[in-house]
Amino acid sequence: MEKHKVALESLDPYRIRNDFPIFERKIRGKPLIYFDNAATSQKPKSIIEVEKRFYEETNANIHRAVHTLSYESTVLYEESHKKVANFIGAKNWREIIFTRNATESINLVAYGWGLHNLRKGDEVLITIMEHHSNIVPWQMLRDQKGITLKILDIDDEGRLKLDELPRLISERTKLVSVIHASNVLGTVNPVRHVINEAKKVGALVLVDAAQSIPHIPVNVTELGCDFLVASGHKMLGPTGTGFLYGRYEILNEMEPFLYGGDMIETVTIEKSTWNELPWKYEAGTPNIAGGIGLGAAVDYLNRIGVEKIFKHEREIVGYSLERMSDFPWIELYGPRGNDRVGVVLFNISGVHPHDVAGILDEEGIAVRSGHHCAQPLMRRLGMDIAVRASFYLYNTKEEVDKFVEVLREVRRLF
Amino acid sequence: MEYLLDHYKNPRNYGSLQNPDITHEEGNPSCGDVIRIDLKITDNKVQKVKFTGKGCAISQAAASILTDMIVDKDVDYIKEINKDDMLSALGVTLSPVRYKCGLLALKVLRSGVHGIKNWPGEEE
Numbered sequence: 069m070e071k072h073k074v075a076l077e078s079l080d081p082y083r084i085r086n087d088f089p090i091f092e093r094k095i096r097g098k099p100l101i102y103f104d105n106a107a108t109s110q111k112p113k114s115i116i117e118v119e120k121r122f123y124e125e126t127n128a129n130i131h132r133a134v135h136t137l138s139y140e141s142t143v144l145y146e147e148s149h150k151k152v153a154n155f156i157g158a159k160n161w162r163e164i165i166f167t168r169n170a171t172e173s174i175n176l177v178a179y180g181w182g183l184h185n186l187r188k189g190d191e192v193l194i195t196i197m198e199h200h201s202n203i204v205p206w207q208m209l210r211d212q213k214g215i216t217l218k219i220l221d222i223d224d225e226g227r228l229k230l231d232e233l234p235r236l237i238s239e240r241t242k243l244v245s246v247i248h249a250s251n252v253l254g255t256v257n258p259v260r261h262v263i264n265e266a267k268k269v270g271a272l273v274l275v276d277a278a279q280s281i282p283h284i285p286v287n288v289t290e291l292g293c294d295f296l297v298a299s300g301h302k303m304l305g306p307t308g309t310g311f312l313y314g315r316y317e318i319l320n321e322m323e324p325f326l327y328g329g330d331m332i333e334t335v336t337i338e339k340s341t342w343n344e345l346p347w348k349y350e351a352g353t354p355n356i357a358g359g360i361g362l363g364a365a366v367d368y369l370n371r372i373g374v375e376k377i378f379k380h381e382r383e384i385v386g387y388s389l390e391r392m393s394d395f396p397w398i399e400l401y402g403p404r405g406n407d408r409v410g411v412v413l414f415n416i417s418g419v420h421p422h423d424v425a426g427i428l429d430e431e432g433i434a435v436r437s438g439h440h441c442a443q444p445l446m447r448r449l450g451m452d453i454a455v456r457a458s459f460y461l462y463n464t465k466e467e468v469d470k471f472v473e474v475l476r477e478v479r480r481l482f
Numbered sequence: 483m484e485y486l487l488d489h490y491k492n493p494r495n496y497g498s499l500q501n502p503d504i505t506h507e508e509g510n511p512s513c514g515d516v517i518r519i520d521l522k523i524t525d526n527k528v529q530k531v532k533f534t535g536k537g538c539a540i541s542q543a544a545a546s547i548l549t550d551m552i553v554d555k556d557v558d559y560i561k562e563i564n565k566d567d568m569l570s571a572l573g574v575t576l577s578p579v580r581y582k583c584g585l586l587a588l589k590v591l592r593s594g595v596h597g598i599k600n601w602p603g604e605e606e
């Protein structure tokens with residue numbers, strides 16, 4: 069990253085909003101305020117158009133035929149892998165495997181790598197902060213292979229207890245799988261440090277970047293991770309898209325996850341050999357239009373600049389925390405520092421989170437209430453469920469003001 | 483809204499019964515709402531009813547409203563209360579995602595008193 073950068077120009081969320089058709093939508097006659105970006109982002113018109121144009125002008129299966137449409141589709145689809153590779157600083161586009169979502173990407177590693185490389189007594193280290201998607205696949209390996217699952221705890225502010233790492237990482241550690249930015253607390257974890265510790269014992273590292281890639285600049289080569297997963301649909305891309313980055317050598321050695329069409333080189337009844345990367349891991353007809361849409365999402369993010377997006381979100385989250393901490397009846401969770409993405413987790417004393425979310429919805433404000441697919445973390449924080457507001461590039465301080473106004477109304481009602 | 487919130491803040495029939503003839507508890511695992519209903523039945527009539535529970539305002543207010551509806555009623559009357567009756571008794575229009583909250587108490591009651599697990603038209 070460049071060191072001597074001139075102050076970043078701010079982005080103009082009002083101009084950006086014009087790119088998103090959904091903001092023409094009214095909810096019960098009220099303008100939509102979308103604060104559920106950690107679940108999935110909204111989509112710019114340009115990306116919707118790219119998918120539409122693909123179906124109208126190019127649609128054909130990839131890698132299958134000599135005809136023009138198939139050739140063009142193949143080029144577009146490969147091009148999209150290249151865009152994602154550039155976006156995250158991967159050296160080789162063949163290190164990018166398109167999946168349906170981050171969950172599938174983690175499963176690909178658990179089945180393709182874990183099932184064949186882990187033995188009884190080996191250890192996988194995760195953190196208490198993980199999304200269920202980065203817990204359950206490793207439990208599967210624990211139950212099938214007899215590996216041990218180790219857990220890194222957090223402190224009361226919601227930061228990883230890094231000083232406990234040396235005690236948890238040993239020669240037995242084969243994989244460290246860690247969440248980059250928390251979908252619950254917004255904490256951005258110092259994954260670089262975790263990677264360095266893991267490298268000392270030769271463990272591989274998977275970074276769950278589902279909540280970081282859309283919001284902060286991430287470079288896999290600088291990080292030095294072995295795997296990285298993300299959801300395309302949380303970074304302005306179509307639903308049904310996600311990807312896995314894996315180091316070339318590892319992906320080359322690993323076993324496939326799904327078997328069948330397009331992932332093979334030759335098939336005889338006795339034996340099959342695998343196709344080159346990344347197709348070895350993209351069995352069957354993929355989500356071609358979606359994959360091309362994901363490439364367009366990367367173009368859009370590059371055009372705006374992820375650093376600018378991060379700066380904008382920090383402003384919005386900072387402003388929200390400032391406004392919300394005016395009220396003693398709002399319980400705020402998560403670190404207060406600057407090391408967080410645009411996620412605010414809170415409760416209103418004496419009001420059930422679903423009721424808070426329900427009343428916000430009455431006013432056209434979309435938030436999420438529940439356990440946010442991170443029950444172990446919620447339990448660690450001493451609660452069952454809470455309300456989450458999560459922001460993105462199109463959110464404004466004006467929306468935060470409206471949101472706070474409705475929270476006061478909730479308080480008044482109850 | 484005011485009506486519903488009044489039932490939430492001042493629930494009717496809240497508590498437990500000493501020697502209930504029927505006691506039944508169920509929850510919505512996805513959101514953690516739980517309701518338990520205790521009943522005393524005499525001559526096929528609901529003589530006393532009490533509930534306890536935890537969860538959102540809608541699930542708890544619905545239990546309060548429903549228990550009020552059935553005191554002194556024939557147990558067969560419980561079978562006749564359908565989803566729409568329950569939802570309209572709440573006095574607010576729920577969005578479909580909250581139906582489960584509004585219907586939990588009725589589900590507990592139908593299941594506890596008559597062993598009915600499903601809504602009409604929904605198979606196991």
Ligand SMILES: Cc1ncc(COP(=O)(O)O)c(C=O)c1O
Binds near residue numbers: 247299
């Ligand atoms: C940190 C984290 N990891 C994994 C996932 C799973 O993503 P997906 O739903 O795309 O599989 C999410 C999404 O909620 C997430 O926030």
